[in-house]
Amino acid sequence: MSKKAVCIMSGGMDSTLSAYMMKESGYEIIAVHFNYDQRTEKKEREAFHAIADAIGALKKYDLDIGFFKELGASALTDKNIDVPTGGLEEGVPVTYVPFRNGIFLSMAAAVAEKEGAEVICIGVVEEDSSGYPDCRESYIKSMQESINLGTREETNVTIEMPLVHLKKSQIVxxxxxxxxxxxxxxxxxxxxxxxxxxxxxxRLRLRGFELAGVEDPIPYEKR
Structure with missing residues (x-):
């Protein structure tokens, strides 16, 4: 019987690499994507499906969450809040979506329990991220404990975060x-x-590619 990993996949570089690492570790990939009325929802969804097909995902879950649009409170989901373009700032940025990873992990846990998966994989990055509190290793570990407390006794899920201590150049x-x-x-x-x-x-992505000495293959208005 094959072992399965539920991989939360945004369509971004970090979650994609994390899923590929799980695949190479011998896991069948159950790809999970969330649409939450983010500004680039259409493009992220397109990227997710292309990547899930490329990795040979066993199953795809393309899930809609209307809650975040009603909540607002983030430049990613509220068109009245501008996405900052002046460079990285101290503290939690306005692109932080309140408790997003907590909600994603909770939904992924339900998928994992249903599918009999041993692992949930999430591509959080602690050191070189944008300062989001829900990307911290200590938080993700606490979610793993809560998930296992709140599921059937035979469900024993490990949350893997293979990139959590890497910098963007290392990820590239x-x-x-x-x-x-x-x-x-x-x-x-x-x-x-x-x-x-x-x-x-x-900015984080381009800086990572620059430091890694690799050309970023996606198109940009301004590099």
Whole structure:
């Protein structure tokens, strides 16, 4: 009987590399994607399906969450809040979506229990991220404990976060080494045709590629 990993996949580089690492570790991939009325929802969804097909996912879950649009409170889900383009700032940025990873992990736990998966994989990055509190290793570990307390006795899920202590340049190098189709991934917070190159996510991505000495294969308005 094959072992299964539920991989939360945004369509971005980090979650894609994480899924490829699980695949290479011998797991069948159950790909899970969330649409939550984010600005680049259409592009992220397209990227997810292309990547899930490329990795040979055993099953795909393409899930809609209307809650975040009603909640607002983030530049990613509220069109009245501008996505910052002036560079990374101290503290929690306005692109933080309240408790997003907690909600994603809870839904992924339900999928894992239903599918009999041993692992949930999430591509959080602690050191070189945008300062999101729900990307911290200590938080993810606490969610693992809560998930196992709140599921059937025979359900025993481990949350893997293989990139949590890496920097973006290390992630780029690892993605190249694992033959990740980086041209299929999308990181921009603002645009769906050409990446803007100036939002926090684009800046982190471009800086990572620069430090790794690798050319980013996706199109940009401004590099």
């Amino acid at each position: 190098r690892a993605a190249v080494n694992h033959h990740v189709p980086l041209e299929l991934t999308w990181s921009c917070y603002k645009n769906e045709d050409k990446a803007c190159g100036v939002c926090d996510s684009c």
